[in-house]
Amino acid sequence: MTAVELRRTDILHASAELFADKGVASTTVRQIAARVGVQSGALYHYFPSKSAIVREVVTTYLEQLKARYDEAAPRELDPRARLRAIVEVSLRTAEESPHATVVYQNELPNLRDDPDYRDAKKLADEAQQIWLETINDGKRTGVFREDVPTKVFHRFIRDAVWLSIKWRHPEDAYTTEDLTRDCLTIFLDGFAT
Helix, strand or coil, rough: CCCCHHHHHHHHHHHHHHHHHHCCCCCCHHHHHHHHCCHHHHHHHHHCCHHHHHHHHHHHHHHHHHHHHHHHHCCCHHHHHHHHHHHHHHHHHHHHHHHHEEEEHHHHHHHHHCCCHHHHHHHHHHHHHHCCCCHHHHCCCCCCCCCHHHCCCCCCCCHHHHHHHCCCCCCCCCCCHHHHHHHHHHHCCCCCC
């Protein structure tokens, strides 16, 4: 990596942490610059605006998430195995990139209609489509129930997975594998005895 690439990466990581802690609107360019140890004007050598930083944090995060979904959950997998892979990839991504995950979860709904975020919106839609196709494939093959609307099931499981970042921490004894297993047990097999 070149010095410029390293500095850009530092700026993105520091920005994601600040955006996750304070929100995008409450984070200033001066705070980002202070976090990486440069003058605020120096940030403009790397990014044209704070909005460009947000866009890159979200877009890079979604590119990586989508690539991980594509690799771990190919359409050839049976729907239950594919859903397990999607849940595990999501939880691992949240664990490895907690700040970018929070920024994505908190900020994308506010940015979806902004034309500057069309790439992020497209990637988010593609990632969502992987979940929806998996659920629909499971319904078609009789693996998943047909009486629960796909979008409703998706929203419940998606929110359970993504909101776990608010209470589960990487250093917990309760591992990502444990959480994946328990999430799928509850959603696919039920909690009642």
